[in-house]
Amino acid sequence: MPWIHDVLNSAPGDIPGQTLPWHLGVFDAHCHPTDTPSCQGKIPQMKARALIIMATRGEDQDRVAQFAESCGVTQISIPRLMKPDSHCQIIPSLGWHPWFSHQICDDSILGSEGTITQSNKLIHYRSIISPPPEDHEFVRSLPDPRPLSRLLDQIRGYLRQHPYALVGEIGLDRSFRLPENWLPNNHTERHPDMTPGGREGRRLSPFKVRIEHQKKILKAQLNLAGEMQRAVSVHGVAAHGVLFETIRDTWKGFEREVLSRKARKQRESAIKAHAGDEEDEGRVLQSGPSTSLLYPPRICLHSYSGPPDTLRQYFQPSVPAEIFCSFSVLVNLKPSTAAKTIEVIKAVPDDKILVESDLHCAGEHMDELLERMVKCVCTAKGWSLEKGVKQLASNWLRFTFRRKSEELHKIL
Numbered sequence: 001m002p003w004i005h006d007v008l009n010s011a012p013g014d015i016p017g018q019t020l021p022w023h024l025g026v027f028d029a030h031c032h033p034t035d036t037p038s039c040q041g042k043i044p045q046m047k048a049r050a051l052i053i054m055a056t057r058g059e060d061q062d063r064v065a066q067f068a069e070s071c072g073v074t075q076i077s078i079p080r081l082m083k084p085d086s087h088c089q090i091i092p093s094l095g096w097h098p099w100f101s102h103q104i105c106d107d108s109i110l111g112s113e114g115t116i117t118q119s120n121k122l123i124h125y126r127s128i129i130s131p132p133p134e135d136h137e138f139v140r141s142l143p144d145p146r147p148l149s150r151l152l153d154q155i156r157g158y159l160r161q162h163p164y165a166l167v168g169e170i171g172l173d174r175s176f177r178l179p180e181n182w183l184p185n186n187h188t189e190r191h192p193d194m195t196p197g198g199r200e201g202r203r204l205s206p207f208k209v210r211i212e213h214q215k216k217i218l219k220a221q222l223n224l225a226g227e228m229q230r231a232v233s234v235h236g237v238a239a240h241g242v243l244f245e246t247i248r249d250t251w252k253g254f255e256r257e258v259l260s261r262k263a264r265k266q267r268e269s270a271i272k273a274h275a276g277d278e279e280d281e282g283r284v285l286q287s288g289p290s291t292s293l294l295y296p297p298r299i300c301l302h303s304y305s306g307p308p309d310t311l312r313q314y315f316q317p318s319v320p321a322e323i324f325c326s327f328s329v330l331v332n333l334k335p336s337t338a339a340k341t342i343e344v345i346k347a348v349p350d351d352k353i354l355v356e357s358d359l360h361c362a363g364e365h366m367d368e369l370l371e372r373m374v375k376c377v378c379t380a381k382g383w384s385l386e387k388g389v390k391q392l393a394s395n396w397l398r399f400t401f402r403r404k405s406e407e408l409h410k411i412l
């Protein structure tokens with residue numbers, strides 16, 4: 001990606017000559033180092049304090065879990081997140097990206113023995129791909145789909161093994177088209193270092209995955225995150241309205257009451273009198289039935305590229321989940337997107353902004369991208385670098401662990 005270097009050198013928001021106070025803790029909210037497993041060894045030496053690393057497809061779920069085995073945050077290592085000069089750690093995030101949602105099928109299409117046959121594979125792909133592919137060769141080359149229930153069981157298993165893990169990368173994408181098949185002579189173009197399953201420069205076919213199918217896969221994973229009370233990292237491209245509606249459906253009946261100022265004061269003093277903790281406070285303000293929650297407690301809109309209007313819907317006081325927006329140089333500071341991004345950053349509440357690299361390889365370049373993005377946020381918000389780095393660290397800790405950073409400081 002040669003244009004990355006142009007972006008690094010020319011995008012607005014740079015503060016030349018000012019050194020980023022890395023010692024205060026810089027955190028990546030979304031990246032993909034498992035795409036290049038050979039870079040794993042670079043993670044401990046990175047300047048960033050911690051990375052949230054995303055799974056996307058069948059081939060990388062276990063790699064994300066393996067990365068977590070070797071350098072994942074543990075109960076013992078959490079205190080190091082607040083200490084300068086400590087090694088960079090990771091938080092795993094498990095889930096299926098919308099670009100791979102076609103590989104997941106509804107359990108109802110399974111044969112009587114719970115298996116996938118050639119004919120129900122064809123039925124599945126023809127019903128969820130648009131336009132329905134006449135080219136049976138193309139469909140036959142696609143992998144056998146995995147039943148949704150088994151996929152959710154697998155993610156649930158990983159989440160149980162990794163108590164700090166998130167759910168992601170999940171979401172909706174209306175512009176993505178399925179890559180064409182690998183041809184025998186393409187194999188020489190494949191990068192031996194890359195985890196299989198990605199696009200790797202393949203041409204795109206005319207086929208898209210129907211949005212209804214993507215919604216079903218997204219909703220199931222949002223519900224799982226609610227069940228397990230884990231935060232999620234969400235991808236949304238050319239689908240900002242339908243993405244909001246899909247997420248909103250998961251908290252129907254759990255909206256927070258929007259109280260008048262007087263009623264709110266009365267409510268707050270009642271809560272104080274009962275010395276309720278933060279979690280109780282949330283529950284008291286919820287008007288819905290007291291069944292298990294089906295929406296994630298915290299949601300990060302990663303590399304947010306939507307309009308400010310959609311953003312306002314997420315920050316309505318009735319929304320019971322805590323919403324964060326993260327920004328990356330690679331998506332948000334392209335020459336075509338940078339000006340809009342600055343305006344969106346200004347519109348996001350100070351305590352809800354995160355930064356990310358969204359990069360496929362750990363190491364120095366990931367640090368560079370984070371530095372550029374932090375400086376851009378500080379410029380847009382009018383923050384000093386010290387104030388900005390502290391605020392972004394506090395936001396990341398809140399998003400990842402729910403606790404406010406002041407509370408974390410007390411614990412550590």
Ligand SMILES: [Zn+2]
Pocket residue numbers: 030031032054169358
């Ligand atoms: Zn991503």
